[in-house]
Amino acid sequence: MMHEQIREAHGWLRQGEALKARQLLRQVLKAQPQAPEVLCLLAQAERKLQHHAEAVLLMKKCCALSPALTYREHLGLALLFSQLGSNMAPAMECFAAVLAAQPTAYESAMNLLGLAARNGMPGDMVRAVLPLLALPLNDAQRARLDAYLAIAAYLEHDLSRAAAHAQEALVRRAVAYDAQGKPLASDLVYLIIYAEFVSDLLAFRAAHPALYAPVVAAKRLHVVGESHCLAPAHLQVRGHGVVPHWQMGTKAYFLTAPVGESYQYGLLQMVRAIAPEEPMVLMFGEIDCRPSEGFMEHMLRDPAYDMQRGIEAVTQGYAAFAARLQRKRTGAAWLCGVPAPIRAVMAALPLAEHARFTGMIAAFNRSLAQAAQARGLRFLDIHAMTVGEGGWARDGVHLDAVHLSPALLHTALQACVE
Numbered sequence: 001m002m003h004e005q006i007r008e009a010h011g012w013l014r015q016g017e018a019l020k021a022r023q024l025l026r027q028v029l030k031a032q033p034q035a036p037e038v039l040c041l042l043a044q045a046e047r048k049l050q051h052h053a054e055a056v057l058l059m060k061k062c063c064a065l066s067p068a069l070t071y072r073e074h075l076g077l078a079l080l081f082s083q084l085g086s087n088m089a090p091a092m093e094c095f096a097a098v099l100a101a102q103p104t105a106y107e108s109a110m111n112l113l114g115l116a117a118r119n120g121m122p123g124d125m126v127r128a129v130l131p132l133l134a135l136p137l138n139d140a141q142r143a144r145l146d147a148y149l150a151i152a153a154y155l156e157h158d159l160s161r162a163a164a165h166a167q168e169a170l171v172r173r174a175v176a177y178d179a180q181g182k183p184l185a186s187d188l189v190y191l192i193i194y195a196e197f198v199s200d201l202l203a204f205r206a207a208h209p210a211l212y213a214p215v216v217a218a219k220r221l222h223v224v225g226e227s228h229c230l231a232p233a234h235l236q237v238r239g240h241g242v243v244p245h246w247q248m249g250t251k252a253y254f255l256t257a258p259v260g261e262s263y264q265y266g267l268l269q270m271v272r273a274i275a276p277e278e279p280m281v282l283m284f285g286e287i288d289c290r291p292s293e294g295f296m297e298h299m300l301r302d303p304a305y306d307m308q309r310g311i312e313a314v315t316q317g318y319a320a321f322a323a324r325l326q327r328k329r330t331g332a333a334w335l336c337g338v339p340a341p342i343r344a345v346m347a348a349l350p351l352a353e354h355a356r357f358t359g360m361i362a363a364f365n366r367s368l369a370q371a372a373q374a375r376g377l378r379f380l381d382i383h384a385m386t387v388g389e390g391g392w393a394r395d396g397v398h399l400d401a402v403h404l405s406p407a408l409l410h411t412a413l414q415a416c417v418e
Contacts, residue, residue, distance in 0.1 A: 018048035036066040052082035085265020103131035117248035119266040122152035143172035147191035150198045169195035213241035225283025226250045232409040238417045252285040256317025276329040283336045291348040319371035335372045336380040337365040340387035344401045358391025
């Protein structure tokens with residue numbers, strides 16, 4: 001009887017009927033309170049209903065009853081989707097335990113990679129996936145792994161390994177697009193962009209070796225951010241080696257709202273590991289200011305949206321969180337502004353919105369500068385250094401369609417170590 005009810009609950013979940021599955025499974029659990037399979041399935045239903053605390057408790061009970069690896073993996077997922085910062089380290093432990101027993105567990109490796117990327121842990125990224133590279137993976141799986149490894153190697157200043165993995169990812173770039181050349185609905189296209197970015201950075205380094213620091217520099221300047229922190233990585237700026245600390249995909253909004261609590265927690269841990277007397281530059285906000293995300297996406301979806309009010313809420317919250325990071329630190333803390341956008345992004349916007357888009361980025365920078373000053377933080381006005389006619393970026397300041405040239409950042413960061 002119980003097995004028939006479990007099959008029925010599986011069916012409800014496949015159909016997206018999590019409420020019906022939960023109701024049925026709760027009935028089963030009254031008769032079989034120690035059944036791990038029922039607890040695990042009920043946890044999945046609770047997770048689909050956004051009841052993450054309940055899902056975590058159910059999976060902890062499940063794992064106490066059974067040592068099966070699949071239950072450890074589901075506990076990791078419950079912890080991961082809870083978005084509670086203190087749950088991220090236990091989630092990593094769950095996925096690592098699965099991999100230790102089953103090194104070919106691809107999905108556990110990918111979940112561990114995502115958490116390591118969110119928390120600035122390139123060494124853990126490498127350890128998570130190296131055993132998988134010996135497997136007969138399909139092109140999409142291999143491209144995803146190689147892109148992650150290229151980023152990790154670049155962060156760790158292993159240039160030859162970064163180049164090899166970037167190349168492996170890029171020879172498989174076609175798998176990220178459909179037959180019409182449109183990006184597929186997965187993270188792979190973004191990882192391919194990362195591989196292209198690493199490849200471009202390596203080419204720039206080869207052409208400008210004098211700008212870069214030795215492996216160990218006498219002094220350090222820390223750049224903390226999403227992908228933009230890779231652009232100045234390892235530069236030599238007035239005797240300071242630039243050290244990158246990468247938190248993948250972080251929006252400034254995530255540092256202001258409950259939805260981003262796990263990002264906030266990870267960033268706190270990242271900054272606490274930096275020597276308190278060393279200067280740091282926070283590089284967030286560019287994702288919030290893209291044509292298809294953040295403020296602009298919200299405005300296009302809801303014409304009644306008060307963009308200026310939204311900008312002020314994010315910049316003030318971001319500056320408040322940055323001030324929290326700065327507690328007990330003596331080194332200067334800078335908030336880096338958002339650069340002027342390259343004209344290539346125009347294709348993503350209706351013509352009538354171009355002026356509003358460039359104006360939004362200028363408004364974001366003004367608001368962030370004011371919020372930083374109010375919190376006793378410094379502001380690096382990268383927008384003023386990059387803006388040209390019509391609010392668009394001047395020629396030559398970008399490395400690609402999104403990221404700034406390391407040469408421009410080499411000049412800009414000199415203000416941070418005066």
